[in-house]
Amino acid sequence: MAKKIGVYVCECGTNIAEKVDIDKVIAAVSPIKDVEVAERHKLLCSDGGKEFIKQSIAEHGLTHVVVAACSPKQHEVTFMNVCEQAGINPQLSQLANIREQCAWVTSSAEEATDKAIRQIRAAISRVKYHAPLKKKEVVVSPDVLVIGGGIAGIKASQLLAAPDRKVYLVEKASSLGGKVKSFSKLFTNMESGSSLITQEIKSLLDNKNIEVLTESEVEQILGFLGNFEVKVIRKAEGKEQNFNVGAVVLATGFELFDPKGLPQYGYGKLDDVYTSLEFEEMNIPDGPTGGKVLLKNGKPPESVAIIHCVGREEKDYCSKVCCLYSFKFDRMLQSQLPGVKVSHFYSDLCIPGKSFQKFYEGTKEMGVEFVRSAKTEVTGNGKGLTVKYETEFGKQDSSTTDMVILLPAMESSGDAQKFAEMLNIPLDEKGFLVEEHQLLSPVSSAVEGIFVVGCAQGPQSISESIVQSEAAAGKILSALVPGRKLELEVRVSEISESLCLGCKTCIDVCPYGAITFDETRRISVVNEVLCHGCGNCAAACPSGAARLKHFTFPQIYQELKEVLR
């Protein structure tokens, strides 16, 4: 079919017209082959301007449209919509930016006019090579896999489960509840963590739309947003279970840094030196001491030293919640052992937000001592423990104590690494799962459809972990609406089967994990659901097999040829 191109030049008020001689531009581009009509308009993006183009398309039976106006960032979509409404495939249009890249930045009117002509010529030349790419839609599963049955995973499951959305919650341990299960109290309300988690688990188990798989391990996840194939091994039964989900939430939680690696604290060698989690367990009624804070000799301690930031220097980050839960410990100690002397050895108090200063001040009012210290060591002589430290001003000092509680750094659980490898999600140098964008996409991962919440992605309070679970639910509920299909980006890359040499260069440069290697055919394959059309693969491919639709070699060549001619 013969090509009939319409060219529309926008005056943009005086923005373009006062620099570019538009009549001269029209005269220069009108005779170009296949240009059916070339006209000027005061403001093409206005309703009148859009109507003007639509009528002109109909009147002249156009097949392609070139608009010379502002930046595509501003109005490419506007004019694509005009084309679509007028019955032309929107990809068969091209916007020449003669405002930002020409009128606004060129001082001589003559040069600006010449440049505008070149840009429009280039657009005309390019648009002839555009392909009428069609929008594609894919069916998606609204179901979700949640990995990790701690508070984050439980909350995410509860929010997501619905009659038209099934949630699979996979937990490797034999019971749900994660770390919170062993917290006798929570900061700042001092309510019981174990009873909270018991209630949450009960409501979870009552939910018919959640399938809980305990003592189970996720063995494999293959696929992409809207369509992940999951294989789970149910260890107790020795059975394999397979299902399909649209999204995955990773809530694999944390472990504590092992203080055994730091001999100065005496942990594992000296009696009565505990980690914070061991102290928590000492406080739960069905714990090792029946809920009593006791020394190894069976007596209650008269003095307790709490040492902050254990492993902070080694891990190289602040674990965010240790200061806060240490004030909780103060209250637990005082209520069980009134009059007990408690001393904190710390460097900086990290108590961000509106409510924690008060919590801290409450602790101070109980008579708890705060000692700013560095290079803290714990020694023992069989009768008691001594905390040695250096003050802020370089002096050596020490104090004796019956019990030491270490507040070790939080680390991501080992499962983070397993899933990072399985799903091709980056881990940071500290072992935490990395967010898609630290600020703007704090619960998304680099792989679309996979979300990372709670301590799997960094030290976090319970409240922050829950917020992140709710955030992941928000992202999933927004993107995967039951019954709605997913519309795909049309300007994606494709890899020619005959040209691909199987060198996998494209796989290395793809930031979206959208390219996989087909081992049987020995070629790379693009997943159109995951591809964002960035063009990395097309630029890097040494054999010319990877091609970005709408930015193909002939299209770019035709454009450049006319700009430079």
Next chain:
Amino acid sequence: MTGERAMTNKEQNAPVLVIGAGIAGIEASLLLANSGRKVYLVEKTSYIGGNVIKFEEVFPNMDCATCMIAPKQQELLANENIELLTLSQVEAVSGSFGDFSVKIRKKARYVDLENCIGCDACFDPCPVEVDNEFEERLLKRKAIYVPCAGALPNVPAIDTENCLRFKGQDCKACQEACMFEAIDYTQQDEDIDLKVGAIVIATGFSMFDISKTTEYGYKKLSGVYSAMEAERICASNGPTQGQIILQGGEPPKSVAIIHCVGRKEKGYCSSVCCMASLKLSHFIKAKLPEVKISQFYSDLCIPGKAYQKFYEEVKESGVDFIRAVVTEVSKSGNELAIKYKTEDGKENTLTVDMVILNPALEPGADSSKLAEILNIPQSKDGFFSEKQPDLTSVDTIKEGIFIAGCAQSPKDIAETVAEAEATAGRILSLSK
């Protein structure tokens, strides 16, 4: 949630009201709208982007803030499910979850959003010059104005308090300069009634007013700036086009950044000021490598996996960290003398030529009025109170009303965005 009641038809797919078009309001609106919900986004100023667009760069990766948020802003403006109401405030709310009635007062912009192309031709002829609040009053603006270059929507508004025409004079300078008949003095303020199913409060923060303190010489001594003023001085679209210069036009040779200004008065740690101070150090040091920077702080609060590294980088770049309480800033010749006391009780003095004060974060200016309208309790400092402080920060005691971002407590951008997404999660799950 199983514990919560099942949906009714009214709740299902009911529109949502989002109050505040900062980063939290934008993110919540986008998620809700993309799920198919109608969203009314109410913003009291003439632009979207809130406080984030005042920052040249944001910690810890020194992303350009306006570049970072621009795609979200564009997506918001293009989203057909989102109705943006700028220059608007919530006046009354009644009803309950699933069935709220909302009254909005929308001030006239006097510039047509459709016809205006944002060419700025109307600014020059305007004879009025007043302080630009967005620029922390370090720059002037006209009575018809956009707060800064790049503001969105890129359509000016007429400030009727200062416009000569609205003071009774027959000035039409802006209208005559407009080629698109976009300026319409006949526009009227409107009362808009909305029916919504749920409400998101995302009204953000303001800064503690440093003029309430006397020890730092703020607004009295030349060379003493608030952190937000410093942010604008660093901004490439700000009053100095990003040149870090003092009032005399010279760059500073030495800078002191004082943390925790107003912490004692407010009684809480504002969570982000340590990192914001580190960021300013990083930024200033990059622009002025020879500058000497000292930070006065009491406790460094740099929580989470990503911030310690940034602190170490800043420290290694030669920034001094002095743990001390600043007792007085005074003039000393052409310089500023900072008197401070370390924890061992010793007093000392440091002279610099620029002082940046990092104040506490407070809730947004109209929080109390809004809290009253919505009947949501506030903390004594005016932050909106969450229902269960230790469980999730986004639920309020009123079903169907949620909070995101600094309206609830001081927090960083990542936490703010997570909360915005969480409000969407709560709303979409409650009414499934």
